Amino acid sequence: MRFGVVIFPGSNCDQDVIHAANYLGFDAEYVWHGDTDLSGFDAIVLPGGFSYGDYIRTGAVARFSPVMNEVVRFADAGGPVLGICNGFQILTEAHLLPGALLRNQGLKFICKTSNLRVDGSCDWLDLPLGSVLEVPINHNEGNFTCDAATLERMKDNGQIIVRYCEADGSTGPDGSAPNGALDDIAGICNERGNVFGLMPHPERVVDPAGGGTDGQPFFTTIVRTLAEVAG
Amino acid sequence: MARYEIFVTYKAGIFDPPGATAERALTNLGYTGIDEVKIGKYIRMSGDLDMATVTEMCEKLLANPVIEDFRIETVEE
Numbered sequence: 501m502r503f504g505v506v507i508f509p510g511s512n513c514d515q516d517v518i519h520a521a522n523y524l525g526f527d528a529e530y531v532w533h534g535d536t537d538l539s540g541f542d543a544i545v546l547p548g549g550f551s552y553g554d555y556i557r558t559g560a561v562a563r564f565s566p567v568m569n570e571v572v573r574f575a576d577a578g579g580p581v582l583g584i585c586n587g588f589q590i591l592t593e594a595h596l597l598p599g600a601l602l603r604n605q606g607l608k609f610i611c612k613t614s615n616l617r618v619d620g621s622c623d624w625l626d627l628p629l630g631s632v633l634e635v636p637i638n639h640n641e642g643n644f645t646c647d648a649a650t651l652e653r654m655k656d657n658g659q660i661i662v663r664y665c666e667a668d669g670s671t672g673p674d675g676s677a678p679n680g681a682l683d684d685i686a687g688i689c690n691e692r693g694n695v696f697g698l699m700p701h702p703e704r705v706v707d708p709a710g711g712g713t714d715g716q717p718f719f720t721t722i723v724r725t726l727a728e729v730a731g
Numbered sequence: 732m733a734r735y736e737i738f739v740t741y742k743a744g745i746f747d748p749p750g751a752t753a754e755r756a757l758t759n760l761g762y763t764g765i766d767e768v769k770i771g772k773y774i775r776m777s778g779d780l781d782m783a784t785v786t787e788m789c790e791k792l793l794a795n796p797v798i799e800d801f802r803i804e805t806v807e808e
Contacts, residue, residue: 557795564792593795600798603748645745645798680748 501723503528504541506571506587508562513548513584513703520706524719533565543580543722544571546587548638548701558601558641559589568594580623580722581695585639588687588697597690597697598654599646605680609640613711614678614686614700617665620658622689623725624696624718632669633662633714635700637678637686642699644681644688654688662687662698732777734806735785739794740771 503521507514507530514530521528531538538544552561562568568590575581575596583591591597604610618631627633646654654660663684664677677684679699687698702715741747747769754768774793776785785803794801 556792560792560795592797598797600795602746602798605746605748605751607748607752643746643748647744680746 501526501726502540502542503719504531504538504544505529506531506533506544506546506567508533508546508549508551508565508586508590510551510553511547511549511586513586513701516701517545517547517584517703520703520715520719523707524716524723526719526723531567533562533567535567536570538567538570538574538579541574541579542726543582544574546571546581546583546590547703548585548587551586551590554586554641557589557593558586559591559593562586562590563594572596575690575695578692578694580726582624582718582722583695583697584701584703585637585642585699588699589641591695591697596695597688598650598659599644599682599685599688601641601699602643602645602680603641604639604643604678610642610678611638612636612678615665615667615669615676616662616686616700617669618661619663620661620689622659622661622693622696624689624722625661626721626725627717630669632665632667633717634705634712635702635714636704636711637700639679639699642679642681643677644685644699646682651683657691659688659691660685661689661696662700733780734777734808735775735780735782736804736806737774737776737785737789737793738771738802738804739774739789739799740769740801742798742800745798 705712
């Protein structure tokens, strides 16, 4: 099992992802944004950070990096792709995932632990529905939005994988998204379930030194999924 | 050489966090009668470019059609 972790100019969570994968006993290698060969990788992770300084819009420039053509090809062939934080923003800009990420409601950069409720399953996460995970968030543009038709389609297809919630898994009276995200959406997948993007940072809670282990399932699940596919 | 001014704004129905914050701040300053404040981007561009090319640039990179509309104005010399 070999993860490829793409480094864009301005990525800053790439090393965390490598560490998380290695901690769990998986190989992980950096992939440069100018690279055009993803052969040899079983799964691709677009890490968090501020690619291209977030200029124009978050992820808007990164999505035209040479490597992104290959990431799109890889995803179209069913290859698993995970976008974390800025990686999620890049995936929406590349139209591998629906919707977009706006500035946080209240305009504050938010850095705190968030509670996530598992509301769906995909290749990257397959936990009992209703499970609550503690995963940190660290972003300025995590306010997910999409049009009403897209939201309904995602609900019908079970594409909403994790929502922000209270510690007991409930949704607060005014919603539980710290950033104003539509329908408390924290992470979504594509229709096929192989491309998954989320604003929270599971890679930071893999090694218990990071303050928790709730991020482990995100990495172990995809390894299991691939093993099952390989039979 | 052609000159263009491009205005990028959120689509109707898309929540505009900077606009909403500005609206609240202005209200807190005592201004009344505000119906709506929207904040967008202003881009100036010049070069050997026709309108079709500038439109394509907006669709591809300068605006995100999922959340934003854009308007291009030609600036007369």
